Amino acid sequence: MKKVGYLGPAGTFSEQAASRYTSNEYVELLPFQTIVDVLDGLDSGMIDKGVVQIENTIDGSINLTLDRITQSADLFVQGEITLSITQCLLGIPGAKISDIREVWSIPPAIAQCRSFIKKIGATVKHFESTASAAEEAKKSGRTDVGAVASAWAANRIGLQILADQIQDTAVNHTRFVVVTKGKEPLDFPDKTMLLIIPCQEYKGALANILNIFSVLNLNLTWIESRPTKTRLGTYQFYLDVEAGETDECMSKALSILGMLGHKIRVLGIYKASKPV
Ligand SMILES: O=C(O)C(=O)C[C@]1(C(=O)O)C=C[C@@H](O)C=C1
Numbered sequence: 001m002k003k004v005g006y007l008g009p010a011g012t013f014s015e016q017a018a019s020r021y022t023s024n025e026y027v028e029l030l031p032f033q034t035i036v037d038v039l040d041g042l043d044s045g046m047i048d049k050g051v052v053q054i055e056n057t058i059d060g061s062i063n064l065t066l067d068r069i070t071q072s073a074d075l076f077v078q079g080e081i082t083l084s085i086t087q088c089l090l091g092i093p094g095a096k097i098s099d100i101r102e103v104w105s106i107p108p109a110i111a112q113c114r115s116f117i118k119k120i121g122a123t124v125k126h127f128e129s130t131a132s133a134a135e136e137a138k139k140s141g142r143t144d145v146g147a148v149a150s151a152w153a154a155n156r157i158g159l160q161i162l163a164d165q166i167q168d169t170a171v172n173h174t175r176f177v178v179v180t181k182g183k184e185p186l187d188f189p190d191k192t193m194l195l196i197i198p199c200q201e202y203k204g205a206l207a208n209i210l211n212i213f214s215v216l217n218l219n220l221t222w223i224e225s226r227p228t229k230t231r232l233g234t235y236q237f238y239l240d241v242e243a244g245e246t247d248e249c250m251s252k253a254l255s256i257l258g259m260l261g262h263k264i265r266v267l268g269i270y271k272a273s274k275p276v
Helices: 013-021 035-043 063-071 107-112 114-120 130-140 151-157 205-215 248-259
Strands: 002-007 027-032 049-056 075-084 088-091 102-105 123-126 145-149 160-164 173-181 191-197 220-227 235-241 263-270
Touching (some): 002 013, 013 027, 013 049, 013 075, 013 173, 035 049, 035 063, 035 075, 063 075, 063 263, 088 130, 102 107, 102 130, 107 145, 145 151, 151 160, 205 235, 248 263
Parallel strands (some): 002 049
Antiparallel strands (some): 088 145, 088 160, 191 235, 220 235
């Protein structure tokens, strides 16, 4: 049976993403402590696929995921799933919202609920996931601690929902990518994830790169920059293009970028999915 890794423990949004993505397959879902552990597990052959968060409506891209995927030449994005995220404040049974002084969760979940946390005047403490924060809150027995996590986590871990819909915006989505080691063939892909390291030889490289996609009528659904980690002020760019790698316009874009001296790595080829 294929093994699929996700950020655990049971009760995380990542578990929901992994179980929904694989709902038509017989797979074993394996929890890991961090995103990096999931992708290390993939690299070492411990699992066949990893489902990891990459982007959120409110908090933006997850740098750890980008950096760790980039680190291994073999890791490849071959799918995506986007979840609608409703954050709740969970407390131990009997706790009251007016008692909460500390809010525990993973940094992106905290960032999604900044206004609410400010309103209740609580301090924050970071954990590796929403569910690990919820488990620790339960173990602590403290009535002044709340965890930001899902209603599903409340149910699984045995906590009470003190407030729901506490994220800053009504619409809140997190996109997860499905990563494999090596490329697996896929029918009719319609999205390509690229890493472009601009040639440092000339000015305006980014404008020039973006122009190539615009002229070829290729839509970009996501763009992120990360430091090259070699020299301050030098960046590399991550792009999701709404086209398969072998579509005519995409092939043209890739060959023009190559001719101009930019370094390109195709990080993934996959099917676009609608939020669930
Ligand atoms: O901690 C979890 O439950 C996760 O699955 C991680 C994560 C994230 O890091 O973005 C995933 C979705 C939500 O945006 C909040 C937390």
